Amino acid sequence: MHMRRETVNSYMKPCSPETETHKELFCHLLTSDLDFKNSQNNNFTRHYWHSFPAKFPPELPRLFIKNLVDSGGIVLDPMAGSCVTLLEATLLGKDAIGFDIDPLSLILGKAKFQHFKIEEAYYEGNSVIQRAAHLFKNHRCELEDQLKAKFDEETTEFLDYWFKKETQLELLALLTEIEKVPEEKIKLFLKLVFSGIIITKNGGVTLARDLAHTRPHRVLSKTPVSVFPEFSKKMFKNLQNLKEMPKTNVRLVEANAGAMPVENECIDLIVTSPPYANNAIDYMRAHKFSLVWFGYSIGELTQTRKKYIGSESVENITMVELPSFSNKKVLQLKETNEKKGKSLHRYYSEMSQVLKEMYRVLKPQKACVLVVASSVLAGLDVETHRCLAEIGQYHGFELVHIGERNIDRNRRMMPVSHFRNASQIETRMHNEYVIGFWKP
Numbered sequence: 001m002h003m004r005r006e007t008v009n010s011y012m013k014p015c016s017p018e019t020e021t022h023k024e025l026f027c028h029l030l031t032s033d034l035d036f037k038n039s040q041n042n043n044f045t046r047h048y049w050h051s052f053p054a055k056f057p058p059e060l061p062r063l064f065i066k067n068l069v070d071s072g073g074i075v076l077d078p079m080a081g082s083c084v085t086l087l088e089a090t091l092l093g094k095d096a097i098g099f100d101i102d103p104l105s106l107i108l109g110k111a112k113f114q115h116f117k118i119e120e121a122y123y124e125g126n127s128v129i130q131r132a133a134h135l136f137k138n139h140r141c142e143l144e145d146q147l148k149a150k151f152d153e154e155t156t157e158f159l160d161y162w163f164k165k166e167t168q169l170e171l172l173a174l175l176t177e178i179e180k181v182p183e184e185k186i187k188l189f190l191k192l193v194f195s196g197i198i199i200t201k202n203g204g205v206t207l208a209r210d211l212a213h214t215r216p217h218r219v220l221s222k223t224p225v226s227v228f229p230e231f232s233k234k235m236f237k238n239l240q241n242l243k244e245m246p247k248t249n250v251r252l253v254e255a256n257a258g259a260m261p262v263e264n265e266c267i268d269l270i271v272t273s274p275p276y277a278n279n280a281i282d283y284m285r286a287h288k289f290s291l292v293w294f295g296y297s298i299g300e301l302t303q304t305r306k307k308y309i310g311s312e313s314v315e316n317i318t319m320v321e322l323p324s325f326s327n328k329k330v331l332q333l334k335e336t337n338e339k340k341g342k343s344l345h346r347y348y349s350e351m352s353q354v355l356k357e358m359y360r361v362l363k364p365q366k367a368c369v370l371v372v373a374s375s376v377l378a379g380l381d382v383e384t385h386r387c388l389a390e391i392g393q394y395h396g397f398e399l400v401h402i403g404e405r406n407i408d409r410n411r412r413m414m415p416v417s418h419f420r421n422a423s424q425i426e427t428r429m430h431n432e433y434v435i436g437f438w439k440p
């Protein structure tokens with residue numbers, strides 16, 4: 001007998017005792033406590049190297065990987081983000097494949113999976129700090145010239161708005177010295193530390209009040225934390241308790257989840273979470289704060305942002321025909337707000353392609369877990385979970401169950417909820433849904 005939660009609505013399929021063992025177990029997992037309140041977190045440091053919006057708690061992918069993937073199995077996350085699924089798969093000794101189009105996700109993932117000597121990284125990092133502090137103190141004019149030459153006008157304007165001049169010079173000194181590190185793996189690790197002091201919930205070394213908020217606010221009176229001590233602190237924290245990574249195969253590639261470079265039917269489990277509809281969480285808004293330092297211009301990043309699933313832009317997008325409930329939601333929204341309705345149509349169209357791809361690459365008799373939250377757009381709850389469950393079934397998946405869990409906002413760099421004038425999107429994001437699909 002499975003325990004059923006009262007909060008789960010009638011749209012879920014009942015778990016039937018005659019189903020195959022694995023599917024039955026999957027159903028059981030989906031109906032278990034997905035808040036992980038009592039879990040013993042294994043505190044695997046690499047999970048916490050860098051903030052990332054809407055990051056999974058490691059327990060979530062771990063639950064499904066541990067119970068559903070046999071040795072030699074491959075786990076896929078087509079929208080890998082901070083790579084929690086891939087890292088958990090690795091820790092459990094499974095091979096993993098991940099895709100993303102976000103440049104920060106790819107830097108972060110690459111850095112997380114590399115093997116390097118901790119003492120060497122610590123030594124190099126400290127030496128970088130010392131050299132950078134010297135550069136900043138004694139070669140200020142050169143740094144100022146470099147700063148002028150490094151960025152185009154629009155990017156300079158962005159930097160001047162969000163970073164104090166002193167901070168910009170300190171960051172440039174740090175980056176200049178990081179670039180000189182001979183060992184590529186350590187260099188990448190240090191770049192991640194560099195990015196980690198900029199992108200934090202409270203805006204780190206920037207003038208932003210809160211980078212987790214959908215719209216960061218500049219606070220001119222803010223005294224941003226000082227770059228060198230912050231870098232040192234973050235580096236030390238990231239290197240602490242660092243365990244050796246098990247040697248498994250991990251492939252993280254820049255690719256669109258809607259056209260994955262993966263053969264048919266070779267994946268044993270998918271655990272993923274797509275972006276929210278209509279850009280409710282705008283990844284690029286926070287990520288550009290560090291990506292500009294790695295050579296991306298604001299213009300380029302604006303173009304990349306349009307490619308994200310969930311982006312509001314509907315230029316050059318192929319809209320697909322949706323199954324009835326999803327179509328009804330889009331039409332309802334279009335009636336009150338044509339623009340938002342079109343963006344929602346884009347979101348479901350792209351997610352339809354992603355679900356089709358996920359079905360293609362998954363082996364038969366295997367599970368796919370999709371974690372989503374709903375949004376209220378122009379006053380309408382678009383019921384993302386119900387729509388995506390419907391679209392998944394349209395592509396051949398069986399819907400096993402939709403679990404529900406609370407979002408721990410403090411831990412997940414999500415927009416905060418306690419503002420008096422919070423938008424409807426913000427007030428809605430208290431829970432999320434864990435859609436369990438089965439490929440027959």
Ligand SMILES: C[S@@+](CC[C@H](N)C(=O)[O-])C[C@H]1O[C@@H](n2cnc3c(N)ncnc32)[C@H](O)[C@@H]1O
Pocket residue numbers: 052053054055056078079080081082083084085099100101102105255256257258272273274275276283307308309
């Ligand atoms: C909710 S986040 C994933 C967070 C992840 N579960 C974690 O634990 O960190 C969604 C991810 O989808 C990525 N994404 C957006 N559009 C994409 C696309 N077309 N193809 C692949 N990834 C995409 C975003 O860059 C973002 O990293």
